[in-house]
Amino acid sequence: MLVTLDGMAQLNRGLQGIGNRFGSRGGGSGGQKDSLHHRTGKEDSITINYRYLDSSRYQKFDSSINDFNKKFLIPADYLFLGNTGSAAKSLIFSPTMKAGWDAGFHSYDIYRMKTETARFFSTTRPYTELGYLIGSKSEQVVHALHTQNINPNWNFAFQYRLVNAPGFFKNQNTSQSNFQLTSYYQSPLRRYHLFFILANNKIQASENGGIRNESDLDDVATYKDRSTVRVFLGPVRPGAINPLSSKVTTGTKYKLSSFLLRQQYDLGKKDSTVTDSTVVYLFYPKLRLEHTFQLNSYTYRFEDGSIDPYNDTNFYRPFYNFLAMPATYSVQDKWNEIVNDFSVYQFPDAKNPQQFFKVGASLQNLKGTFDASVANYFNTWAHAEYRNKTRNQKWDVEANGELYFTGLNAGDYNAYGSLKRYVSKQVGYLQVGVQNINRTPYLFSIQ
Numbered sequence: 001m002l003v004t005l006d007g008m009a010q011l012n013r014g015l016q017g018i019g020n021r022f023g024s025r026g027g028g029s030g031g032q033k034d035s036l037h038h039r040t041g042k043e044d045s046i047t048i049n050y051r052y053l054d055s056s057r058y059q060k061f062d063s064s065i066n067d068f069n070k071k072f073l074i075p076a077d078y079l080f081l082g083n084t085g086s087a088a089k090s091l092i093f094s095p096t097m098k099a100g101w102d103a104g105f106h107s108y109d110i111y112r113m114k115t116e117t118a119r120f121f122s123t124t125r126p127y128t129e130l131g132y133l134i135g136s137k138s139e140q141v142v143h144a145l146h147t148q149n150i151n152p153n154w155n156f157a158f159q160y161r162l163v164n165a166p167g168f169f170k171n172q173n174t175s176q177s178n179f180q181l182t183s184y185y186q187s188p189l190r191r192y193h194l195f196f197i198l199a200n201n202k203i204q205a206s207e208n209g210g211i212r213n214e215s216d217l218d219d220v221a222t223y224k225d226r227s228t229v230r231v232f233l234g235p236v237r238p239g240a241i242n243p244l245s246s247k248v249t250t251g252t253k254y255k256l257s258s259f260l261l262r263q264q265y266d267l268g269k270k271d272s273t274v275t276d277s278t279v280v281y282l283f284y285p286k287l288r289l290e291h292t293f294q295l296n297s298y299t300y301r302f303e304d305g306s307i308d309p310y311n312d313t314n315f316y317r318p319f320y321n322f323l324a325m326p327a328t329y330s331v332q333d334k335w336n337e338i339v340n341d342f343s344v345y346q347f348p349d350a351k352n353p354q355q356f357f358k359v360g361a362s363l364q365n366l367k368g369t370f371d372a373s374v375a376n377y378f379n380t381w382a383h384a385e386y387r388n389k390t391r392n393q394k395w396d397v398e399a400n401g402e403l404y405f406t407g408l409n410a411g412d413y414n415a416y417g418s419l420k421r422y423v424s425k426q427v428g429y430l431q432v433g434v435q436n437i438n439r440t441p442y443l444f445s446i447q
Contacts, residue, residue: 104442
């Protein structure tokens with residue numbers, strides 16, 4: 001939540017007025033100007049806004065409490081396994097509206113820091129946001145955000161989040177550590193733009209396979225402490241709860257990292273304006289050349305490092321038809337992805353950067369490493385887009401599409417169209433749209 005010190009600014013102006021009134025009287029220091037006289041009220045304020053990677057519209061922080069549930073990691077319309085950081089899914093039908101390759105693991109998507117949601121800031125002063133949430137059973141969520149402008153044309157931001165939740169039942173603990181670094185640079189002449197994203201997500205969640213006997217929940221005398229209720233998977237005697245770390249012996253372990261570098265160069269009409277002997281350069285683009293490079297790594301792993309005869313007989317054998325179990329068991333899918341994209345923008349109205357045509361082509365290289373095999377794939381596709389946010393800020397048109405020509409996902413496509421109209425301050429916006437997708441099924445594993 002962003003808080004500006006408007007009250008301090010008003011106090012400064014009030015003291016300034018008092019100083020002026022008393023300064024007009026006689027006295028030893030009455031003829032001198034108080035230092036508060038030069039205050040403008042802006043000394044204790046900050047101007048900060050942000051934008052997303054594929055949007056040219058700057059937004060401001062929402063300091064209202066109408067959507068306070070967004071401050072919590074798990075959305076209000078999601079169902080989860082009862083512990084912060086555990087697997088979750090939406091109660092509302094929400095299919096994956098994305099064409100092309102997908103590994104298919106989405107149970108922990110709400111906890112990830114993604115390139116699609118990375119924010120690029122512009123601020124007049126360094127800004128830091130800290131958050132700490134503590135719950136029962138030593139559950140805690142730590143959040144930190146810091147951003148500042150190195151110079152007027154260059155900003156960086158760093159975001160970090162830690163989730164540590166032991167849970168109420170045995171082998172239910174979760175441990176997550178995520179960070180994201182973003183940076184945006186614009187040349188002084190406003191021709192060259194650079195976007196940089198580096199994100200890393202380490203997600204761990206224990207799996208206990210469920211409670212052995214549901215009647216144990218009613219035996220309050222024996223199982224007053226729910227962490228002693230018998231479960232199918234995990235150590236019989238888990239380690240002590242540590243609020244600073246949480247070891248996952250049996251469960252899901254994801255390691256997801258993303259690197260993105262986008263460069264843009266504009267061709268068009270340059271201009272400038274002079275204010276107080278300062279030259280402010282302006283540039284109105286007509287054509288934009290863009291190259292985006294992405295390097296991503298995805299590791300999805302399940303590991304059981306504490307298998308006993310009871311697990312073998314009552315869990316893996318009946319549910320998964322395993323005839324024999326080793327002392328430890330693990331299965332893993334690992335994907336490495338490289339994407340190169342080249343796009344061209346055309347701006348019909350040079351003074352309206354939110355109206356443009358965009359066409360481009362992408363090449364994707366994939367390498368999948370599984371327990372017993374390695375596979376290499378590729379994809380090529382073309383994409384086009386049109387956007388128009390009118391100058392009167394009332395109409396918003398968006399249309400885009402992509403078609404996969406060759407490779408693993410040849411034939412996949414995505415078509416989207418939207419028309420939005422601002423009605424009034426009381427009503428808000430009215431939006432209609434359509435979307436159609438054809439996609440290849442998920443690739444969980446190839447053995």
